[in-house]
Amino acid sequence: MDLDAKIPDGPIAQKWTQHKDAIRLVGPRNRPHYRVIVVGTGLAGASAASSMAAMGYQVECFCFQDSPRRAHSIAAQGGINASKNYRNDGDSTFRLFSDTQKGGDYRSREANVWRLAELSTAIIDQAVAQGVPFAREYGGMLANRSFGGVLVERTFYCRGETGQQLLLGANSALAREIGAGHVKMHTRTEFLDLVVADGRARGIVVRDLVTGAISSYAADAVVLASGGYTNVFNLSTNARGCNVTATWRAHKRGAGFANPCYVQIHPTGIPAAGEHQSKLTLMSESLRNDARIWVPKQKHDTRAPGEIPEAERYYYLEERYPRFGNLVPRDVASRNAKDVCDAGLGVGPTGFGVYLDFRDAIAENGIETIDERYGNIFDMYNRITAEDPRETPMRIYPAPHYAMGGLWVDYDLMTTLPGLFAIGEANFSDHGANRLGASSMMQCLADGYFVLPITIGDYLSRHPYGEMDTSHAAFGDTEREVGERISKLLSTTGTKPVDAFHRELGSLMMDECGITRNEAGLRNAIEKIPELRERFWREVRVPGSGASFNQSLEQAGRLADFLEFAELMCHDALDRDESCGCHFREEHQTEDGETLRNDEDFAHVSVWEHNAVGTEPTLHKEPLEFEALPLAQRNYKT
Amino acid sequence: MKFSLEVWRQPAGDAAGTFTSYEVDEISPDSSFLEMLDILNERLTESGGEPIAFDSDCREGICGMCSLVIDGQAHGPQRATTTCQLYMRQFDDGAQITIEPFRSGAFPVVRDLVVDRSAFDRILRAGGYVTVHSGPKPDPNDIPVEPEVAEKAIDAACCIGCGACVAACPNGAAMLYTAAKVSHLALLPQGQPERFARVQRMTEQMQKEGFGSCRNYGECEAQCPKAISIDFIGRMNRDLLRAKVTQPIDFRGDMKTQ
Numbered sequence: 001m002d003l004d005a006k007i008p009d010g011p012i013a014q015k016w017t018q019h020k021d022a023i024r025l026v027g028p029r030n031r032p033h034y035r036v037i038v039v040g041t042g043l044a045g046a047s048a049a050s051s052m053a054a055m056g057y058q059v060e061c062f063c064f065q066d067s068p069r070r071a072h073s074i075a076a077q078g079g080i081n082a083s084k085n086y087r088n089d090g091d092s093t094f095r096l097f098s099d100t101q102k103g104g105d106y107r108s109r110e111a112n113v114w115r116l117a118e119l120s121t122a123i124i125d126q127a128v129a130q131g132v133p134f135a136r137e138y139g140g141m142l143a144n145r146s147f148g149g150v151l152v153e154r155t156f157y158c159r160g161e162t163g164q165q166l167l168l169g170a171n172s173a174l175a176r177e178i179g180a181g182h183v184k185m186h187t188r189t190e191f192l193d194l195v196v197a198d199g200r201a202r203g204i205v206v207r208d209l210v211t212g213a214i215s216s217y218a219a220d221a222v223v224l225a226s227g228g229y230t231n232v233f234n235l236s237t238n239a240r241g242c243n244v245t246a247t248w249r250a251h252k253r254g255a256g257f258a259n260p261c262y263v264q265i266h267p268t269g270i271p272a273a274g275e276h277q278s279k280l281t282l283m284s285e286s287l288r289n290d291a292r293i294w295v296p297k298q299k300h301d302t303r304a305p306g307e308i309p310e311a312e313r314y315y316y317l318e319e320r321y322p323r324f325g326n327l328v329p330r331d332v333a334s335r336n337a338k339d340v341c342d343a344g345l346g347v348g349p350t351g352f353g354v355y356l357d358f359r360d361a362i363a364e365n366g367i368e369t370i371d372e373r374y375g376n377i378f379d380m381y382n383r384i385t386a387e388d389p390r391e392t393p394m395r396i397y398p399a400p401h402y403a404m405g406g407l408w409v410d411y412d413l414m415t416t417l418p419g420l421f422a423i424g425e426a427n428f429s430d431h432g433a434n435r436l437g438a439s440s441m442m443q444c445l446a447d448g449y450f451v452l453p454i455t456i457g458d459y460l461s462r463h464p465y466g467e468m469d470t471s472h473a474a475f476g477d478t479e480r481e482v483g484e485r486i487s488k489l490l491s492t493t494g495t496k497p498v499d500a501f502h503r504e505l506g507s508l509m510m511d512e513c514g515i516t517r518n519e520a521g522l523r524n525a526i527e528k529i530p531e532l533r534e535r536f537w538r539e540v541r542v543p544g545s546g547a548s549f550n551q552s553l554e555q556a557g558r559l560a561d562f563l564e565f566a567e568l569m570c571h572d573a574l575d576r577d578e579s580c581g582c583h584f585r586e587e588h589q590t591e592d593g594e595t596l597r598n599d600e601d602f603a604h605v606s607v608w609e610h611n612a613v614g615t616e617p618t619l620h621k622e623p624l625e626f627e628a629l630p631l632a633q634r635n636y637k638t
Numbered sequence: 639m640k641f642s643l644e645v646w647r648q649p650a651g652d653a654a655g656t657f658t659s660y661e662v663d664e665i666s667p668d669s670s671f672l673e674m675l676d677i678l679n680e681r682l683t684e685s686g687g688e689p690i691a692f693d694s695d696c697r698e699g700i701c702g703m704c705s706l707v708i709d710g711q712a713h714g715p716q717r718a719t720t721t722c723q724l725y726m727r728q729f730d731d732g733a734q735i736t737i738e739p740f741r742s743g744a745f746p747v748v749r750d751l752v753v754d755r756s757a758f759d760r761i762l763r764a765g766g767y768v769t770v771h772s773g774p775k776p777d778p779n780d781i782p783v784e785p786e787v788a789e790k791a792i793d794a795a796c797c798i799g800c801g802a803c804v805a806a807c808p809n810g811a812a813m814l815y816t817a818a819k820v821s822h823l824a825l826l827p828q829g830q831p832e833r834f835a836r837v838q839r840m841t842e843q844m845q846k847e848g849f850g851s852c853r854n855y856g857e858c859e860a861q862c863p864k865a866i867s868i869d870f871i872g873r874m875n876r877d878l879l880r881a882k883v884t885q886p887i888d889f890r891g892d893m894k895t896q
Contacts, residue, residue, distance in 0.1 A: 051772035066693065067759050069799055070701040086779070125775035131768045131828045133783075133791040140782025158792055164700055165795060172767035179763035187756065210748055239695040273668040278676055279697045380699065383716075383723050384670075449772040497683040499676065543688050548650060549749040551691055552683065 001256050001609050003622040006410045007111045012628040013093070016115045019411070023458040031056030033465040036456065037204055037219040039191045039246050041068035041174065043167055043441055044424025045225030047448025050173035053182035055453060060217055061174070061183050062206060064190045064241055064554075069171045072227060072239040073444065076163025077284035077377070079145060079155035080127075080445075081438040082120040087144055091152040093117045098629050099150045100439060103329055104404070104432020105581035105597060106631050107259070109605070109624060111411060116430045116439075119446040124156055126449055130169040134158055146289055146327070147437040155438045160284050160377045166441055170448070190554065191246045192482045194222065194253045194420065197474035201250075201420035202467075205475070205482045209554060212547040214482055216475040220465055221419050221456055224250060225448070228403030228425040230263060232562050232569065233514070234506025235272060236400035237282040243558040244565045247407050247426050251568075255407050255415040256607040256620065258428035260565070261573035262404035264435055264582050265515050267333035269399025270384055271353040275503070280399035281384055283356070284377055285437045288326045288333070290361035290370060291394070293317050295354050299344040305355055305393050316340055320592075331434045331582040331595075334398035338515045339593065341397070348395045357393035398515055402440060404431045404582070405572070408607045408622070412455035413447060416607070419463075421456060423447035428605065433581025486546045489556045494539035498555040501536045505559070505566060508532070513570050518586040522574040526567060530614055533563040564613050571608070571617060578602045599631050639665045639726055641674070642734040645690055648747050651754075655747065657736075667727035671714065672697065672704060674726055691750040699723040699863065702798030705805075706751055707738040712802035712861040720800065720863040740805035744812070744848045755801045757847040758815060764843035765836035766819045768828050781827050788826075795822040796864050803858035803866075809850030814858040816844050817874035818866050824877055834881035841878055 008019040026034060034057050038049040041063040049061045063071060083096040096117035101108060124142070128134065134156050135143040144153040158165040177183040188209040195203040195216065203218035226246035230236040251257045268287060269280040294313045301308065316336055318325045328336075337354050340346065347353045362370050367390060371378070378389045385395070406429065407415045407422040414421050424444040431439060468474075508528055512521035536559070544550040579588040579595035580602070588596040605622040640663040648655030662678050669677070672694050679689035695703040704721040708714035714724045729735065737751065745753040795818070803814035820837050823829030829836070852871060859868045 047772070054771045065695060065701075065703060066755060067702075067799065069759070069762075070695055070703050072696060072701070075696045075698055075700045122774065125778060126770075126772060128778035128781075129768065129770045129775040129828055131791075131823045131826050133788045133795055133822070133826060134778070136783050136785040136788045138785055140784055141779045143785075159796075161700070161792075161796060164798075165792070168795060172762065173770070173772075175759065175762045176767040176769065178759075185759075187759075239701060240697060241695045274666050276666055276669045276673045276677060278670070278673050281698045380723070383699075383719060384725070385668075386725070386727060453772065495684055495686075497680040497689075499680055541683055543683055543686075549691060549752065552689055 001416050001607065001620045003256070003408070003416070003607055003620055004410065005109060005622060006412060007109070008411065012110060012114050015111050016118060020454060023455065024461040026457045026461045028056055030465070032058060034058065034460050035060065035219040035466070037217055037222045038062070038225060039204065039223065040071065040225035040227060040424070040426070041171070042071035042073035042225060042227060042424060043170055043444035044426070044448045045071065046167065046170035046174045047445050048223060048225060048423055048452045049183055050170065050177050051449050051453040052456070053177035059177070059183040060186065060219060062186045062189050062191060064188065064209060066188055068174055068185060068187065069168065071167065072242055073167045073441065074164045075239065076441055077160045077282065078147065078286045079157035079162045079438045080123065080166065080441040081147070081154050082124045082156060082442070083117055083154055084121050084124065086142060087153045089152045091154050095152060096120060096154065100430065100436060101432070101629050103436035104434050105595065106432065106599070106603070106626065107580050107624065108430055108432035110626060110628055112430045114628065115451070116443055116446050119450050120442050122450060123442060123445045127166055127169050130172060132158065132165045132169040145286060147285060150436065157286070160286070160374065163441060166445065170445070191226065192249065192557070193478050194250045195474050195478045196253045196417065197468060197472055200418045202472070202474060203470065205478050207482070210549050212545070212550065214479055216470040216479055218468055218470045218475065220460055220463065220467070221421060223421045223423060223452065223456070224407065224426045225424045226426045228406065229562070229565060230400045230403050232505065232566050233400040233509050234502045235277060235280050237266060237269060237280050240279060243561065245558055245561045247422070248561045248565050250407060250415070250417065250420060252610050253417065255417040255420055256609060257405070257568060258408035258605050258607045259405035259572065260569040260608070261513070261576055261583050262433050262581065263400060264330055264402040264404060265334045265398040266401035267330050267337055267398050268356065268396045270381065271348055271350060271395055271397040273349070281380070282399060282401065283381060283394065283396060285330070287356060287374060287377065290373065291326065291356045291358050292360060293326050293354055293356055295340050295345040295347060300351070305347070305357070314340070314345065329434060329436065331584070334515055335584060337396070337398050353395035353397045355393035356396045358389055359393070362390065400514070402435055404428065404433060404435055408605065412458060413452050414459060419459065421452060423452050433583050486553065486557070489542050489553060489560065490546055492537060492540050492542055494541050496539045496541060498540060498542070498552060498559050501532065501540060502559050502562070504532060505563060509566055509569070513573050516584045516586050517573050519574065522570050525570045526574070529563065529567045529570065536560070536563055568608055568617055572606055575619060576602060576606060597633070603631070639667055639731045641665065641729065641732070643678070644734065644736040645751070646738045647690065647750055650749055651747055665726055667725070669726045670697070670722055671708070671724040671726065672722050691752050693752050694722055697722040700798060702800035705740045705753060705800060707740060707805055709736050712740065712805040713863050718863060718865040720798070740801050742804045742810040742849070744810065745801060745804060757849070758799055758801060758812070760847060761812065761816055761840050761843045762819060765832070765839035766823070768823060769832060783827060791822050791825040794818045794825070794866065794870050797866055798864060800863060802861050802863055804849065806857040806861035807850065808855055808857065809853055811852045811858070812844050812847070812849040813852040813871045814862060814866060814868060816840050817870040820874045820877065821870040824873070834877065837874060837877045838881050
């Protein structure tokens, strides 16, 4: 597997500029001849599709939802970072770069992270020009808030609905291009396989979710913007439909999968209430700016929070991390929450919860100010739990949230499979072993608006357009395989619903490959997943037919892929015999329970090559180099 | 808790539909409405039946995919709440609940409780954007925006495009949706150059899609899960009038290629 990341030469601050000047472009007269497929219409997919269409490319865009506007980027709450330095607090491209590198625990590629930081300011400019109504100060200037893991205020926001507004901005650009005939939009259409011929990505096979028809589309390049795989845990903050299918099927067709064990468990989810629960709702991380996190000092304390006197409250983050306090990075906050709950200090009916308390912030700033900042999040919490955070502290517990791992891509965002690109959460990208808050939207939009539309030209320009159409045998073969898989799912003779297996997989993964991991647990999971997979194929019942709208079939197909992918994730977690960022191996921790990296043996990207389901994948390594920011132990304590 | 459900079942868009009764028990009051349906669907699957098709995705009230009429109200009885954020504790134990799809001629049924809302996307494509390409742009602070204006724009822009306004309206009008889209951009400086062409194109498309006309019933605002105000409809109508009186339909036809 060729893992040349094609990182440009030169000083880090010049790499992107020089690269843009050096790569090949497709001229405006030729662009309309090239066809590009974009799978997914979240921030990355919508921004990439609209940008490329506006440049003149023919774009075919696919989403499984009924409208491109519903992709899960819409649910991002808190904000988006940009090193504008509007607050004059010392922010710069270098600081955003170093915060991201440090936050990712030095497991990302420096050149990519620098480019991300460099492009961050242009994203804000682009979004405002589209009419994204960011919060403004009284003088009409853009407002900023602070976010976990950094010492400057660089986060731009629209109430608690930043993702919605940014996605509607990107979606409006997409709508314009669809209206103009430059993008052909396929809604309720699910990607089911990648077509590869002569070692290059040539197109995709999809299923029309309304009619059930299976068909193929050929293109000169395929872009996956299909999001992350966090639903492998069943309960996560992802939308119910989020799935690994596109990236997993591409992986099975030859694209290397990088760092699948890196999954962020967000510290501020609402604790699960019972088995019926279908998803975990996130409470924005921005809440940590004003709230204080605590648990009772006494184990299994059943008193109402208001009855617990100040002296009997354990503000564990403030005590353990005096400098960052409640604003420590997400992985640190999550692990500490698990730690106090495992010690019996947790609150709520399940004992898996900690308090997030606004009492002091309300006393200091007044209820109006706090309501202005978080009113809609309070209302959301109230609706779900029937408790009002203005009167009683919220209960929170870590919730699987974001996948840092994904398809391996080079500096041009191309996977190991020529012609296949991956952007946004679908690639392994820029967040290393842990993503800082307000960085996911930044990365999606940097990829989609500014990076891919340029770098894809370098690949396209090297090949004639329209080289292959769907009459090529590779399309027929792939379609047939997809059809056989669907028939196999429909002909299962069991009685159990898909969700039952998803719950089982989720709880196994949460136990053995979740907030903390260890060798014995991972080996146990690697043994159990194939058993579960086998039981799934034997005992599941997928009612209905393939030739109609069939949600059970959709779910079953997605879970079948998760059941294969989960094994890879555990292999990766087992192989990475160190702790870094969100990957916390219990065997490797400092005396005070922090992650203990092993830079000697693990300063690399782990890229996996698929062999066959049930057999061990092959590991390849991309070594990471640290020139702009030397390796250092993360320290949020002093 | 225990409920008797009357659920609209329709095997396909071109097939006839009917109400079917289901009994569900052992439901936690902390279940969401959709989780209650998930449980029913699991039981139907286990007992050899066909699960009920319904749309949902984010399940946190923002994607706008869920779309049920519950006891005659779009998204059910709780104000300013999507179906996915509605919890069973809002219902009495033993209640009978009627569940239908969003009904409107412009939203054809796909299956059971799933409808086709692509008409909304076509209204958006007609003009719901600012024409800007990706690339370098002026610094946002070069054009100050009063915070009140930005707030008002978000009040409109927070529309989740679910279609409850259409399902709620006795006329099946899409005025609240269109007005929210139009007003969001009409309020902001970035939306000014295309402001009057936009309102004309979007309302024209809205009529083509077969939505009804507005008679000021106000049901749309009452059932909107984001409580978007019908004041935006007034704002859109004023812009539409101004556009008709003072602005040519489309002056771009006069632009010459250079």
